[in-house]
Amino acid sequence: MSNDTKTLKPIDHETEELDKVIVRFAGDSGDGMQLAGTRFTSDAALFGNDLATFPNYPAEIRAPAGTVAGVSSFQVQIADFDILTPGDEADVLVAMNPAALKAHAKDVKPGGMIVANADAFESRNLKKAGYETNPLEDGSLDGFRVFAVPMERLTKDAAEGTGVSGRDVLRSKNLFALGLLAWVFTRSIDPTIEWLEEKFASKPDVMAANIASLKGGYNYGENTAAFKHTIVVHKAALEPGEYTNVTGNTALAWGLIAAAQAAKLKLFYGSYPITPASDILHELAKRREFGVMTFQAEDEIAAAGATLGAAFAGNLAVTGTSGPGLALKSETISLAVSTELPMIIVDVQRAGPSTGLPTKVEQTDLLFAIYGRHGEAPLPVLAARSPADAYAVAIEAARIALKYMTPVILLSDNYIANGSEPWRLSDIEKLQDISVPFTTEPNADGHYLPYLRDDETLSRPWALPGTPGLEHRIGGLEKSAVVGNVSYDPSNHQLMTDVRAWKIRNIANDVPPVEVYGDKDADLLVLGWGSTYGPIRGAVKRVRKDGLKVAQAHMRYLNPFAANFGEVLMKYKTILVPEVNSGQLRHLLRSEYLVPAIGLNQVTGFPFKVSVVERKIREVLA
């Protein structure tokens, strides 16, 4: 693919230039809204806009058709400047049925554009969505610019003669909507045509129907007088360089592959399918050309167990899951702490407890990641802050796991996992060598002592099965310090417990210091971790534009905290911690540093809106 956009036909309509636009596609879960949104995003990315996306869909594969519960949506913000979030209220809503309108009309800006599939607004669907009269006709949408387009009829007309007929034709109506939007945004539909040609190469009739519908939508915009103007969002003035658009799950998977190369190890990924982590397994399973060994285990416990075995055997061993799976892996992670083997546990957080809201976002596993094991079993915890950041964090998690011979928990969440953003490829640092030497010779007078530690890192040596002369046994029973035999000695257990804690605490000196953005001399520090980065940074930018003084710091290292963290905290009179949980980082700050941090907390299943964080900052500073 390239970024060449073919010259468009001259536009006869009035053109509105905007610096940013928020578009939301909404329809039944079977209407193909995720695909329409993703394609719209890809085209915007290739065009050169900055963007951020937010897919939102029900947990059910096919929730009852036509109901509000079954609505699936995809929001994307495109802009000609550097943006951080998919935005709050939509400028444009595409509503494929009454339920989609019902669920999303309240999130459209006053005066915003609503493009509705008029054919779906018949009495049965209206009733299912809870409308007594047709909102397209009863004046209730008067505050918006409403375009009622008979998309189903037009899709049928467009696809005539392609060989696809009957109800199957209607499966292409998402492409009709996409084509129409492409016209509104003066975008070429060629990249999507190319994509369809590749995707449906083996189904020529489906390909033809989809392309015809896409073109039908585009031509409808051009040929009817319905749309009075088109919208132009220019290329973003991003930092020069080469970009791609990436989701968090994909970036994380690629980061693991890169980490294995940097560590000169083979990558083993043991996992059991779970929303929203499965796409990491899918991506890695494709990558046999990198020698990646994926293992779909019988359950979460086996995934963790096989991963620990692969670590013992000398691989970069990774398991991935979401909250419920992390609970099941907990016992194995304790064994990894005890045996001091390097492994990475990826937790793509979702809303809990229990099955909770499996397709929605939360940051509620922080304390569980840090403390959720039996016995005292400390381990490092890192968090990605955005889709692209997941790549670098995966490599960093591997570096720490290998250097310190410890399991590491890497926190992502549903917002990062499925959201996407442009990623400046030139920002990818050249891979550093993070390999650790395996021990191949006896380390003590002709003997191998598996718990003879490195003076600096306190990490134990890694001798692989198959190495002559270093045969040894490890396990979950307490080991004697240095020698590593089973030991029930009371003072030895005290020592080993302390050493395990020191080893992890010591990592604080081996991570970059916390950096403060904004007004370093402000009274207020807004502190966050994980996927709240975008909304917090967006809000801080807005209030600073108005002259308010605010500092911001965002934590990648959550256990241990960077060595300078306490010092940073002490500089600010007020510390505000926005979190998509009920105050877990705040709890840690208050207990570890005795600072009176205040929270902004939300557990609705949705990420923060920039405006919510902004309002709180203004309130705190008032």
Add this chain to the structure above:
Amino acid sequence: MTTLTYTRKDFQSDQEVKWCPGCGDFTILASVQNLFAEIGLPREKFVIVSGIGCSSRFPYYMDTYGMHGIHGRAPAIATGIAITRPDLSVWVMTGDGDALSIGGNHIIHAMRRNVNINVVVFNNQIYGLTKGQYSPTSEEGKITKSSPWGSIDHPFNPVSLALGAEASYVARSIDMDRELTERVLREAYEHRGASFIEIYQNCNVFNNHAFLELTGKDTRDQNRINLVHGEPIVFGPEGENAVIMENGAAKVVPTASVDPSQIIVHDEFAVNPSVAFSLSRLSHGPHGPTPVGVFRNAERTVYETVLQEQIDTVQKKKGVGDIETLVRSQGTWTVE
């Protein structure tokens, strides 16, 4: 390379063996150490993985690589080792509780995948380390600390379970029979794929004489059915009993009562496990005539072999992966 000449002593670790005096585990340990010395594979190539329970202390007593894992999860840990390191000989030493109760899920899946691991189940039909509760192989009605009115649980037949999960090598031995134990352990070692060996192991503290019908002087000849490949299945002091198939099930009959052609000729290499399964149903417990020896020794695709083939094929087709190309694979654009 020099010829490896090991003795049993080379496989003994410096750790004191802490099983109860008279435990059947001692004999199994001796059999394994003996056999490993005889096999001649370099000592560092052996990895022994265990879970929790008396039998699971096994790795500590072997001077090889080993991991004492967590309850029930040894097959999962061993799977991760075997998949990524086909050069190693990976053994799971486990018990009836560890393998068939808390670890039941992992056992069946390791068997069906046919990962190259050897699972040795020390079946004493009781929980020893937790001091005497009934196990998933304890007989119904058994009086134990957790079943003072008799166990209500119906027990597993471990060999049936392994065959049902399509294990490609399945055998049964008895702790006291070191010759048979060493023979089936060796065959398991040589077999590529998942091997399952049940060893009747006497717990003289909590479940003494559980296998007396097979080991006692007065009873063993009547009850022990030795499975020998290619031989008709007959047993008893004078060969007076035989096993035939009747209505789809194996059945013990007086040898004299049937035509010799009706007697099952044991075929351990049969691809279809149905006859082996029927044989495993002859006894439960064991009570009465019980087959020992090899039930099944079949060739089946090995998990890690195919995994490696996939990697080789894809690398041949696409070339070895390049990360710079990968991060650009979804399309890029350039900001000037």
